Amino acid sequence: MKKLLATLLLASALAAPGVQAQLMPTEPLDGIVAVLDEDVILKSQLDRAVAAVEYQYRSNPQQLPPRDVLQRQVLDRLILLKLQVGRADQTGVKMSDAEVDQTIQQIARQNNLDTAQLRQAVQQQGLSWEGFRNNVREETVVQRLRQRVVQSRVQVSDTEIELLLKNGGIQRGQVHLGHIQITLPDGATADQIHEAQAKAEDVVRQINEGMDFTAAAIRYSDAQNALEGGDLGWRGFDEIPPAFVEASESLQPGQTSAPIRGPNGFHIIRVVEKREAAQQFVTEFHARHILVKATEVVSADEARAKVDALRARAVAGEDFGKLAREGSEDGPTANIGGDMGWFQKNAYGTSVAQVIDTLADNEISQPFQTDIGWHLLQRLGTRTQDRTADAERDQARQTLGARKADEEYENFLRQVRSEAYIEIRLPGGDRGTGSSAGG
Known part of the structure; x- marks a missing residue:
């Protein structure tokens, strides 16, 4: 929950334009940096969001990429958030003010604060309390949208569970991973694949020569958690792709993999820690x-x-x-x-x-x-x-569900992006629709 609070503080600038207008100095004209469907993202929103990231990493500014790269990363994140919030609104996924209050109280308690102290902490970072509330609402709505999408698309049968157990597909234990993703566009050409691979190999080289993995993730990763340093947290071995399992088995804590080719690009993982599962x-x-x-x-x-x-x-x-x-x-x-x-x-x-x-x-x-x-x-x-056998059966169900959920929601996000009109107006940004949102 403390990590969630940090994420919300970092992203609290991603609020509605009307909220952000209250936070920025008065300007004659607030420029537009992106157009998506019937919505826009203002330069003031992007500036506030970038400033929030820079504040979050103020003690380690060297971990951040050049400002133009950071701007594009933050803009991609903001676009994806707005697309999901828009789809949630279209499908009736909402959150009441009372539910927002309850969620904020829970966040405060989990961080050993009361609501007044949490509000003070938000404002001490130069952030708007209304912006923070809005971000809590949006992040929770996105979580509910994901749950709805997953529940409607993902089913795990007893036959699938039996096959996974029979084939020895359950690996007990957990691993804490860091992750960097170099994304390939749909229908990538041979040149694009070669360029992405070369970039991934260069990132690994820089890490092996001493660059902090977190800094590399912030600077180079296209994954949604790039601005959190690529931290995947603790995952069961059966909750990560088989290629990640294979790579992590040969790595000791603190070691980084070579680039791993996946369906959507190249991946680099770092093993932070491992732990074995005991009988239950x-x-x-x-x-x-x-x-x-x-x-x-x-x-x-x-x-x-x-x-x-x-x-x-x-x-x-x-x-x-x-x-x-x-x-x-x-x-x-x-x-x-x-x-x-x-x-x-x-x-x-x-x-x-x-x-x-x-x-x-x-x-x-x-x-x-x-x-x-x-x-x-x-x-x-x-x-x-x-109850080890029962726990393994539950683990098999959760593993299959998690794999399918990640895949289905990624497919859903690709569909949402492809159906949206997205025009980037940053200098050097793509102009067009669909995949210009990145990821």
């Missing part, structure tokens, strides 16, 4: 349960009184299962003597988890209340189970 053991509980519901007819006090009476009979020696069949109103368990089977602690919510953790085997709890009524719980036993 979980504690499970076996319990029985009685519920008396509070309704419009039965008050909470009356439900409590009934539960008290049932507990007194159980403590006096009556069978808990018989009492559950007689008095419990929990449909799934009442007819089987309140038996909840074996379950992990949080399977039935925090109230049950808190109570069952305090009980000894065969002990009956005191009555406790939830939003549906009053409860009794009898803990029957505990056991430790090896």
Whole structure:
């Protein structure tokens, strides 16, 4: 979450033109640096965004590329953000002011701040609080758009999971990677491929001669996370392309790969750290349960009184299962003597988890209340189970889903760019449509 805060601070200048106009000095005419569909990006927006990046790297300015290169990188990022926000708006993906407030409060808490302190931190960087709020909204809307696109396009079948497990396709463990991408245009010519490869090889040479990888990513990478230094964070080995896995297996932490050819260009990865996965053991509980519901007819006090009476009979020696069949109103368990089977602690919510953790085997709890009524719980036993196989199956599902999600959303972004009219008005910028947004 701290990394998210840094990203939001860095990008908070990417706000609507009306917001940015309040941040920039008054000018006779604010130039246009890009036109996309019916929207525009103003020079003041781009200047503010570039200034935010420069402020973020003020202690290491040597990591930044020349200003004209940085301008184009920031503009590409701003274009892609606006295209996604526009598509989200067209498809009804929105975020209310109340949801923005809740998200900002969560960001503040995760960074050990209150909202007032977060606002002060934003303003100390010379940024607009309204711009920051707008960026929180846009970043969250883009996340929701991605979730909607992925959910509509990505499905993982049991057959695919079985095949992945059968073929030994699950590799346990995680790797922390840095990433640089040198993108090729669709339908790249042999000359363009040769030029991109030569550029990637030159980047690797500079890194091997001492250039900081983060600085190289900021300067040369075409990936969406270039301005964050190409940091991919921790990823499972099955969440990264097979070519990355193969390269990372032969690298030690701190080492950088040779250029890796991929479908959309050349990639350079750096292994920051590796960690092995251990067997996964979980504690499970076996319990029985009685519920008396509070309704419009039965008050909470009356439900409590009934539960008290049932507990007194159980403590006096009556069978808990018989009492559950007689008095419990929990449909799934009442007819089987309140038996909840074996379950992990949080399977039935925090109230049950808190109570069952305090009980000894065969002990009956005191009555406790939830939003549906009053409860009794009898803990029957505990056991430790090896859930490594289940975890591997879950990992296989997540791996296949993540692979498909990345591919499908990249295809979606390519489609969005190709359908958009984009005209770059920076000096030396492309003029035209579609792929001029980069990536």
